[in-house]
Amino acid sequence: FTASLLLGTTLTISSNHWIMAWAGLEINTLAILPMISKSHHPRAIEAATKYFLTQATASALLLFSSMINAWQTGQWDITQLTNPTSCLILTSAIAMKLGLVPFHFWFPEVLQGTPLTTGLLLSTLMKFPPITLLYMTSPSLNPTVLTSMAILSTALGGWMGLNQTQIRKILAFSSISHLGWMTIIISYNPKLTLLNFYLYALMTTATFLTLHSTKASKLSTLMTTWTKAPTLNAALLLTLLSLAGLPPLTGFLPKWLIIQELTKQDMA
Amino acid sequence: MAVAVVLLSGAPFHGGCCRHKVFLSLLGPLLSNSKLYSSYRRPGAEPKKKLSWQNADFSFKKSIDHLKTQLSLLTKETQDYLQGPGGHPLSQHVLEQTRVLWQFRSQEDLNKWVISSDVEIGGKSKVYIKLGRNNQAALLYGTLNTEVPRDGETKYSGYCSMRSRPAVGSFNRKKYYDWSNFNSLYLRVRGDGRPWMVNIYTDPYFSHQKDDLYSYFMFTRGGPYWEEIKIPFSKFFFSSRGRVQDNQHPVWLDKASFLTLGLTIGDKVDGPFQLEIDFIGLLNDRAHREEFAYETYDKN
Numbered sequence: 010f011t012a013s014l015l016l017g018t019t020l021t022i023s024s025n026h027w028i029m030a031w032a033g034l035e036i037n038t039l040a041i042l043p044m045i046s047k048s049h050h051p052r053a054i055e056a057a058t059k060y061f062l063t064q065a066t067a068s069a070l071l072l073f074s075s076m077i078n079a080w081q082t083g084q085w086d087i088t089q090l091t092n093p094t095s096c097l098i099l100t101s102a103i104a105m106k107l108g109l110v111p112f113h114f115w116f117p118e119v120l121q122g123t124p125l126t127t128g129l130l131l132s133t134l135m136k137f138p139p140i141t142l143l144y145m146t147s148p149s150l151n152p153t154v155l156t157s158m159a160i161l162s163t164a165l166g167g168w169m170g171l172n173q174t175q176i177r178k179i180l181a182f183s184s185i186s187h188l189g190w191m192t193i194i195i196s197y198n199p200k201l202t203l204l205n206f207y208l209y210a211l212m213t214t215a216t217f218l219t220l221h222s223t224k225a226s227k228l229s230t231l232m233t234t235w236t237k238a239p240t241l242n243a244a245l246l247l248t249l250l251s252l253a254g255l256p257p258l259t260g261f262l263p264k265w266l267i268i269q270e271l272t273k274q275d276m277a
Numbered sequence: 278m279a280v281a282v283v284l285l286s287g288a289p290f291h292g293g294c295c296r297h298k299v300f301l302s303l304l305g306p307l308l309s310n311s312k313l314y315s316s317y318r319r320p321g322a323e324p325k326k327k328l329s330w331q332n333a334d335f336s337f338k339k340s341i342d343h344l345k346t347q348l349s350l351l352t353k354e355t356q357d358y359l360q361g362p363g364g365h366p367l368s369q370h371v372l373e374q375t376r377v378l379w380q381f382r383s384q385e386d387l388n389k390w391v392i393s394s395d396v397e398i399g400g401k402s403k404v405y406i407k408l409g410r411n412n413q414a415a416l417l418y419g420t421l422n423t424e425v426p427r428d429g430e431t432k433y434s435g436y437c438s439m440r441s442r443p444a445v446g447s448f449n450r451k452k453y454y455d456w457s458n459f460n461s462l463y464l465r466v467r468g469d470g471r472p473w474m475v476n477i478y479t480d481p482y483f484s485h486q487k488d489d490l491y492s493y494f495m496f497t498r499g500g501p502y503w504e505e506i507k508i509p510f511s512k513f514f515f516s517s518r519g520r521v522q523d524n525q526h527p528v529w530l531d532k533a534s535f536l537t538l539g540l541t542i543g544d545k546v547d548g549p550f551q552l553e554i555d556f557i558g559l560l561n562d563r564a565h566r567e568e569f570a571y572e573t574y575d576k577n
Contacts, residue, residue, distance in 0.1 A: 050526045051486045172362045174455045
């Protein structure tokens, strides 16, 4: 299944035809489903079902948008997306794939129902192909829609993560928030989106793997990990602060550059 | 409709009255008020006189009062959200080891529970609930009758149960609780020696899992003394539609959404029963280290 995930991701990021990109996304979706539902627990099955339904809808919308564009312009090139309707549909499809507000409702529930390692894949590897598609189509996307979705994602991701007691849900909301930051800058400087994504993937991987090794899935368990692995706990503290975006740590860099770029664009 | 048109057009030789009769006979089932499915009603079920949409109350004043109640609930929920998870500060959530979920001190506490028995399938058991002496406990009592209803399809009968109503927030939204800090159910009861079954229904998102239930037994001692029964959640086994499943897994308590607890008696013994319940709560028993009591169905 991991090989299928890598195949799907590679297929999408290296394609310049919409059908190949869509095929890669579908391979990714289908490959991760058995990994989500591996434990056969009803909650895991529920997570897998929710993931499948949203991702299938998003893939269908993506294909629909590419078909409209192909019908209007006669070509299937990803970078040549010119029809406004298909741009709008693509934006909503990618938002659904990524988990941007208002298409974010599936993400915390799906992440809660999965084991931590699969959750890591869901947060990092599964986000890579849609971000790549956004990067490739960034000149044609509607900045207003993207900006409004990004601001809502950043705000809601932060507020809804406040009273959570399950760590996987907190990390899901953190992912939604970071995706907001990535999306807001894509129309102006797509390279910053990629930088943000790579750093986010690095920090999230560190967080997930630490939590996996300490088997902490809720806050009360996390409170007692300092007795079992004090150094790892300290490292987790720094990683979480970096995820939050505190200045001396790496996580601050993308936020700073994004705000700087937005200021240049008269938006901040 | 198309069939009616074809039949009518294909019968030009008949007189006008015959066409009228054919038309009415074809549309008869649609014109009458009967249901399209079978009208068989189980013996214990009440006859449905009103359709569900006819029960709607369109009073303006009541709707305004209802809206005010819901808005006040929403305000309270927002204030609780600002305080912390579950309306309590985070320190309380992290440090608490016991929590009382339901205690029976007033009629309002009793209204949070629903009693039912095999009368709904045509049986003859009786169950009642009332407040005990000095309003200190709930008394669930009645008579169990295992006589099978004569409807040709029921094989077993004789059960009585008490289930909690699921908690709803403002605008009838589901309330989510996090019980993952606890590992045991704690009940203070005084029974009559009969065994009870404790059922947990975690309302699943999809309807395919709506028959899933987690159950375990509660053996009461009888006698004049109250007993505190601790039932670890690791002991609850998984069943679906009343059949214990091969594929067992522990009950997940992190999203106790719409979770209902039920107490059922169905020990196939005719006669009266009685159970007094002081309170039902949760406990984090640090001495209980078991994760799950049954073998999980792990392949390879």
